[in-house]
Each structure stands twice: as C-alpha cells, then as structure tokens.
Amino acid sequence: MKLPKRFTGLLLNLAPIALALVFTTVILFVANAPPLEAYSNIWAGATENATKISSVLMAWVPLALCAAGLLVTFTAGLWNIGVEGQIAAGALLVTWVARTISLPSPVLIPLLLLSGMLGGALWGLLCGLLKTYGHVHEIFAGVGLNFVAAALTNFLIFGPWKPADGATMSGTDPFPQAAWLPRLGNLPLVPMALGAALLAIAVVYIAIKGTLWGLELKAIGKNIRSAFLMGIPTNRHLLVSFAVCGALAGLAGAVQAAGVRQRLIPGISAGYGFLALLVVLLSGQRPLLTVPIALFFALIGVGSPRLELRMQLDSSLGGILEAALVLFVLLGNGVRQRRSSLKR
C-alpha cells in the first residue's frame, strides 16, 4: 500500500507523541496502576478550579522565562545546564533585599525584580567565566554551580535566615507584605509575572531574529572558531549570553520567592531550569513554540501531585511523560533526517 506523501509526513510528526504516551502507559502498567485514571487525575488536578488554573499559569511563568534565556545560550551553542542555580541565586538576592530594605511597595517591587535579575546574571556570569577563561565545559560548570547554589540556599535557611521558632523545610519567615508581588483578587496569580514572561519571549525573539547581535550569536553557535576569525568578540558574546540567560532565570527566581511563595524555601528552583531545557529542545529552538509547550509542561507539573494524593503513585510520572516526549521527538527528527538523506 502506498500512502500519500503528506500523510506519512504527518504520521512521522505525530508518532513521537503517540510513542511517548505508549511508553508512559506501559510504565503505568508495570506499576500496576490504571493508566486512564492516572491521566484523568493529572488533567483534573490542573484544571478543576480557578486556583489550579492560576497555579498552571504561575508554573508557566518560570518555564517561559528560563526557556527565553535558554534560547539565547542555545543560539550561542552553549549547553547551559546551570539555570537551576541561576533561579536560586536570583531568589537569594531577592530574599536578602526583602529582608533588609524596607520601602513602600511601588518602589520596592521593581527593586526586587531587578535584584533577582542581578543575582541570576551574576551566577550565570560565573558559569561563563569558568567556561571562557577556565576552559571548564559549561555542563560541568553549570552542574557544579547548581549544587553550590542549592547548598547556599539551605545554609541560609537553616543558618542566618532561620525563623525565630526554629528552621524547617518550609523555609524562612514570610517577607514583609510590601515585598509581595500583587495578586489578582484571591487567586494565586501574579499578572505582572505573566506580562514579564511574555515580554521576555518577545524580546528574545526579536533579539535573535532581528539584530546584528543575534546574528553574531548565531555565527558563534554554528562555528565559534570562524566567528572569532571574522572579528566577532566571541568571549564577550558568550559572557553576555550567559548573563542574559541568568538574568531571566533570576527573574523567575524573584517571581517564585516574592510572588508565589512569599518567602525563601529549600529547592526554590523546583526543577524548572531542567524542564525549561526540555521545553527548548522540544521546540527545536523556535521561540514562539516554547509558549504552548511550556504551558503543557506547566499543566502536567501542577496536575501530577494529585497522583500521590489519589492513587498513591509517585508524582514523577509527569516528568517521565515530559522526558519521554522529548526523547521520542529527538529520535523522530533523526528518523526524518535519515529518510530525507536516503532519498537524495
């Protein structure tokens, strides 16, 4: 049987998604759990009421911000695994500012957001310095600094910043109210954070597609040696792209600390940095595609904990579905490239 060409093309596009679902379903069978009930629990856990939907949107914010940052470092050909640490570093500086400086809300909040960006940018820059001047591969620099940032967070929560009634895993005392990002009514939704994330993606989109800087970054990503020989200041560009990504991740940290938790908690980065990497890989580095993909990931992230409450399953199922999806899409890309190269 000969299928029309367009049909096989569509099939190849959809096959990875189907395979990821099949894979996750098999895993559920192995764990002796009814798959349909698990999927419907994830869906219900993310959409059953306005609070949940708000949580999904607030989970989308850090994913979108970090994905925007990662688009920059990916364009420069960098494997920036250190986003987790950059989120935490942003949240740390925000916590310090919120605890030490008391100002009226309209002045304090921009200051908090800026300090989050500064904290993340500095942490990203550290990774960049290790890469450009220390010749340590950015994967190891990033992973190492992630662990350092996590330990620093724990040290501060269980040491200098511990609440008066003793340190616990629930974190520091809540910030003073002036440092809380304004919410929409009673919902856990911070409109300015949504705006910031959309803006970040738009700015990154324009910067990469429409500016000389973006073009030079792309040249570095394709071939750093020839970019250098063409007179592009490669080290400066690499450092700037690390700092930009760090700033956006730090902004995500600021939103987490001052908007979602209103305090500093251990593990404030919550895996968003790694998930954002998956988002960008899945989007094939297309900025506009990251918006819906990040939303899908946010949905799964908010819905999965219900598996633990209702079905005594581990919530990591959501992560399995996400990672399997990316794996099969990457493999699918390979199959498609192979087919087209065989045809030629």
Place this chain on the structure above:
Amino acid sequence: MDSQLFIRTLSSVLAQSAPLVFAGIGEAITEKAGVINLSLDGSILLSAMGGFAVAYVTGSATFGVIAAMIIGALVALIIAVASIELCQDQVAIGFVLSLLCTELSSFLGNPFVRKPGPSVPHLPIPVLSDIPVLGPLFFSHNLLIYASFALVFLAWFWMFRTQSGLRLQGIGERPEAAFARGINVNRMRYAYTILGGALVGAGGAAYSLSVKLGWSHRHTAGNGWIALAIVIFGGWHPVRVAFGAYLFGGLKSMGSILQRVVPSVPTQVFQTAPFALMLIALLLVTSEALDRVAAYLPPRIRRAVTHALRGSPPESLGTVFSRE
C-alpha cells in the same frame, strides 16, 4: 589516629569508591570510542534501583548486579542508536535520558524505598586477607569490590597492551584512518558504548547492593556528574580515572571525619564540597594556569607534571562517522 584505624579507613575508601571506578572506567571506554554518554547521573540511579529491585524480588544479589548491568547497557544502546544511526546530538539525547532515568527510578522504585534487602556478601579471601596492611586493604571486601580492582588493571592492559585496545583508540582518535584499515567503526562504537553502559550499570549496583545499601528517592543523585568529571580529570586513562575516584573518595571520607571533629562548620559545606572540588579539579586540568606554573619548572619535571595532569579528549569525541 592509630595505624589500625587508618588502615580501616583507607580500606573503606577503596570500597566506597568502587561505584565511581566502575562508572568512570565505563564512561572512559565509551568516550575513547568517540561517543559521549551524558546520561550517567540518571542511568546510575535507574540501574541502582533496578538492581536492588531485582535482588529484592529474587533474593539474589547476583541477579541484581546482572539486571543493573543490563539496564545500563540498554540506556547506552539508546544513545548509540540515536547518535550513530540517527545522527542526533549526543549531549541532548544524554541529557534527556538522564532526566528520564531519574524520574523512572523515582516512579518505579517507589515500592522499594527503605526496604531491607540482600547485599553482595562480604568475602575475605583466605590466607591473603591475613597479610598485614595489604590484607585488610585489598583482600577483605566483597566480590563486586574485587571486580572494581581487577577492572582498573584489565582496562589499562586491554587499552594500551592489546591489539583491540589500540583499535579502540583508533576509532576515537582517527575514525577515517581506522576505517581505511578495515575496522567497522560504527559497529565497534556500538559495542563499546554498550560495554561502557554495562559498567556504568555495575556502578549503580555497587551503590545499592554494596556501598549505600537499599533504595531511596534520588539515592545516588549527583554522583553521575562526578563520574563524568572524573573521566576528564583522569584524562581518559583507566588508571588515572581510578586514581581520581579514589582521591575523591578519600577527600569525601576526610570531610566526614572533619565534620565529626569540628561540628561548628555547617553541614552544607560538606554536602557541596564534592561539587566545588569537581570544579576546582576541572579548572586545574583544563585551564592555562597549569601551563603557566609548569613553565617555571625544569623541563624534565615539567614534562612529567603535564603528562601526569593533562589529557586530551579523543579527537572525534561526540562526532558522527559516516564513510563517504
């Protein structure tokens, strides 16, 4: 510290480092062939979990180790297919697999958390274990630990003293030349990626069945990255990789002794120390600072120092080979 205690500590360092020796040498073999398996952090977790689960269900640690090696080999097989057959970015595939395996280990390992289970039995070698100093150091462990000692020697001998070891270096350094000599580069790459993955799996089993008994969520998280860094630190040389693993284990146990002696230092310092150490070690072997310091040394010593500390990655690491 009296000498008895010192020997016992050293002996436990040798045992505790076994997982990193397995994983590090496995990864070194894979990378020597020109393939990067970046999934180590996840595949060690998944094989540690799978190894423990199988041992728990069957009651046999042997089956556990075999299962763990199969899991490690299967993960490596995915990387081999994706990179050799489908020409995908090895780093991307490895990273995604690392996350996937981590989540899988959490989800599937849930029923086995903190269950007491079998372990590889302690097996002092008669006569040899009675030798003073050397006996307790090398001959009073379990079979898995002995295997890690043997692996260091075997990997070195195979890599540098046999024909097929030379071929391994050939397909990593100059795949075109190896191909011209009639070696099936891609088939060899499959074989060594899978072999390396099986050793990584053995490393996972060495955690859950020997060094850090049992299973809990994210049981060994972080160690895969350490193993990957040790391969670079060890310059892709089995003996130096093993030395890196033992050095690392030694510093770690020094840290835990220090923690008991000076309790005022916050625990987080010791938790992060391995990763800070990893960064410093990589800086030491990769940055130009080493060359600048070495320039002051007399030429003879300079050569020895750079030879001992430096190692360059296989030329074709991470690239695809296709005959055209």
